[in-house]
Amino acid sequence: MSLLGIAWRNIRQRTFTSGLTALSMALGVALVVATLVTGGIVKQAFESGAGLGYNMIVGAKGSPLQLVLNSVYFISKPIENISWATYAKFLPASERPDNKDGIWATSTQTAVPICMGDYYQGHRVIGTNATYFDRLNRGNGEQFEFSAGSNFRDQDLYSAVIGSQVARTLNLRVNNEIAPTHGADDGKVHDPFQIVGILARTDTPIDRGVFVNMEGFYLQDGHAKPIDSTDMTQEPQAAEDTFAGEGLLPFNQREVTAILLETAALPGLPAELTAMGLRNAINEGRDAQAALPIAEIRVLLDLFVTPLELLLLLVTTLVVIVSAIGILVSMVGSSLERSRDVAIMRALGARRSVVLATVLMEAILLAVGGGIIGWLLGHGTVGLIGPWIATNAGVSVGLFSYTTTEILLVPFLIVLAILAALLPAVAAYRTDVSRWLG
Amino acid sequence: MKHTPTITKNKDGSPVVLELQNIKKSFVMPGGDPLLILDIPSFHIDAGELVALEGQSGSGKSTLLNVISGISRPDSGHVLISGLDIVKLAESQRDRLRADRVGLIFQQFNLLPGFTALENVLVAMSFGSAVADKVRAESLLESVGLADRLHHKPAALSIGQQQRVAVARALANRPRILLADEPTASIDPAHQQQVIDLLQTTCQDENVALLVVTHAPEIAKQFPIRYRLENFNRAVAVHPTTNEVR
Numbered sequence: 256m257s258l259l260g261i262a263w264r265n266i267r268q269r270t271f272t273s274g275l276t277a278l279s280m281a282l283g284v285a286l287v288v289a290t291l292v293t294g295g296i297v298k299q300a301f302e303s304g305a306g307l308g309y310n311m312i313v314g315a316k317g318s319p320l321q322l323v324l325n326s327v328y329f330i331s332k333p334i335e336n337i338s339w340a341t342y343a344k345f346l347p348a349s350e351r352p353d354n355k356d357g358i359w360a361t362s363t364q365t366a367v368p369i370c371m372g373d374y375y376q377g378h379r380v381i382g383t384n385a386t387y388f389d390r391l392n393r394g395n396g397e398q399f400e401f402s403a404g405s406n407f408r409d410q411d412l413y414s415a416v417i418g419s420q421v422a423r424t425l426n427l428r429v430n431n432e433i434a435p436t437h438g439a440d441d442g443k444v445h446d447p448f449q450i451v452g453i454l455a456r457t458d459t460p461i462d463r464g465v466f467v468n469m470e471g472f473y474l475q476d477g478h479a480k481p482i483d484s485t486d487m488t489q490e491p492q493a494a495e496d497t498f499a500g501e502g503l504l505p506f507n508q509r510e511v512t513a514i515l516l517e518t519a520a521l522p523g524l525p526a527e528l529t530a531m532g533l534r535n536a537i538n539e540g541r542d543a544q545a546a547l548p549i550a551e552i553r554v555l556l557d558l559f560v561t562p563l564e565l566l567l568l569l570v571t572t573l574v575v576i577v578s579a580i581g582i583l584v585s586m587v588g589s590s591l592e593r594s595r596d597v598a599i600m601r602a603l604g605a606r607r608s609v610v611l612a613t614v615l616m617e618a619i620l621l622a623v624g625g626g627i628i629g630w631l632l633g634h635g636t637v638g639l640i641g642p643w644i645a646t647n648a649g650v651s652v653g654l655f656s657y658t659t660t661e662i663l664l665v666p667f668l669i670v671l672a673i674l675a676a677l678l679p680a681v682a683a684y685r686t687d688v689s690r691w692l693g
Numbered sequence: 694m695k696h697t698p699t700i701t702k703n704k705d706g707s708p709v710v711l712e713l714q715n716i717k718k719s720f721v722m723p724g725g726d727p728l729l730i731l732d733i734p735s736f737h738i739d740a741g742e743l744v745a746l747e748g749q750s751g752s753g754k755s756t757l758l759n760v761i762s763g764i765s766r767p768d769s770g771h772v773l774i775s776g777l778d779i780v781k782l783a784e785s786q787r788d789r790l791r792a793d794r795v796g797l798i799f800q801q802f803n804l805l806p807g808f809t810a811l812e813n814v815l816v817a818m819s820f821g822s823a824v825a826d827k828v829r830a831e832s833l834l835e836s837v838g839l840a841d842r843l844h845h846k847p848a849a850l851s852i853g854q855q856q857r858v859a860v861a862r863a864l865a866n867r868p869r870i871l872l873a874d875e876p877t878a879s880i881d882p883a884h885q886q887q888v889i890d891l892l893q894t895t896c897q898d899e900n901v902a903l904l905v906v907t908h909a910p911e912i913a914k915q916f917p918i919r920y921r922l923e924n925f926n927r928a929v930a931v932h933p934t935t936n937e938v939r
Contacts, residue, residue: 256812256815256816256818256819256825257819261816261819264805264807264808264812265807267807268806268807269807595803596805596806596807598803599803599804599805600805600816600820601764601788602762602764602791602797602799602803603791603792603797603816603817603820603862604788604789604790604791604792604793604795604817604820604821604866605788605792605820606784606785606788606789606820607784607785607788608785609820688759688764689755689756689759689764689765692799692803
């Protein structure tokens, strides 16, 4: 019979206390795993940040992090708006009334404007155009899909597309009408928009968004920028340069909150250098700032998420250590019973090293066994709360998401078990056979 | 210069199974004075011999068995198991020798409560040199009448059945000698005879020397060879007899 077999039978002999000890270890490890997985995967997903179809965000001067949080995650308030003229600098000649390329058009692959400030029953309303869903991606380079209806057309002014969570929580369907409110949920009610499409679940903040046609958005009260005729800093523009179309808000009265930008590689330059050059050019100007979402998120992670994750990890590690002390308490508690068993084994010819190894093996089995249960429990928990994380953190976390750090749990638990069992193991090693069997 | 013991041999030249020479063992009293427990000039048992050692409680019977089995060392003297002086061996070597050549049966049976009858025999095998032999373990348990109790834990066995498991376990590694410490003390009189018969029969079948220590004269009388431990200023002497105590 192997050491493992003897240790296993010793554990079975004390099923209740062994079970409680293993359960305590399982809960500790589950906490560690849940912390590692959610923290690790969220960080990884944030850091990778690729595949959204844009790599730069242009917005009003201010905090670049706030710009990113607001534009990508719909968190926090917009800083300010930037002028349509700034947006137009990224547009090609075909999309400009003057038929000339904007000064940054050659560096631009895609420029998607977003306008924010309205709400619909607790959800952010984002005014944009059809390119948002035609040209951008839901993440990992995957195109947006619609569970019902389709993307709105720019000419349908009062049309809207809603995220899956909005549809589910507010029980909205295609052809329903929604009337955003200005500035806050209790603000002035705007004209209704008709839902033409419901997005398939993306496990990103998109699921929480209400996207309305920007042209309809501009026509709502309070959305047109007032023209200040006394402002001498503004150059007068020709009427044909400001005319956007019949019934549409003139360009010179328009503003955008941010521009989601996919930069293009200039001839002879790598895409990264083009992006850096464009960012510098924008930031040197007075009108706007350019932020790189990945860089800003990394700052956020370094400043807040990583320390918080470390703190959580520390707390959960302490829980595991307490569980390991539980192993020690359990073993010390059964030391009388164990001493007799050890004495019997020694009388049968078991060497001291064998009984020492048996006790250590018992602790390792409890710790690793509890650890395996805890690992499954941790991943099960993460799988269960995955949709919540997806909704709130904007990343998809699945049942089988894992981090490489988890592999370290095995040697960690073994070392912890050995340390916890050292005292009872040495006591077993020193057991006086004649005293217990005499 | 260390004394080298003279080994008692059989007619065929092989050493006797157990030989004690000038064994002395004492314990330190709370006041610091030594208390002599064992003082045995000479004692030996050969293969297949069935021996009873009679003595009152506190006469040093269990201490003697511990010395013979190598669990503890004498203060002086030699304990030879098949010619090998175990007093000279390191503890780990004595452990291995005990596992391989000495079978032990205790008054309280001392079965491992978390193990089945079969596992109790197998675990004893795992401490010896040979590979644990499940077939032999089952065969031993069958020979003591426990074929239908192989997978029962001690708590599910009667007192008599537990003692049978203890006998099977003691014989697991084909020992040269089986030491039984008051094997009938915890058994009701109706079953005591069964245990004695079982021990004698199985040891004869396996050609194993048997040393039973007991405080009960009626048990000792059933053995062809009897000894008695006597107190003499706490010193103990061993007298060989034929069938009665001298």
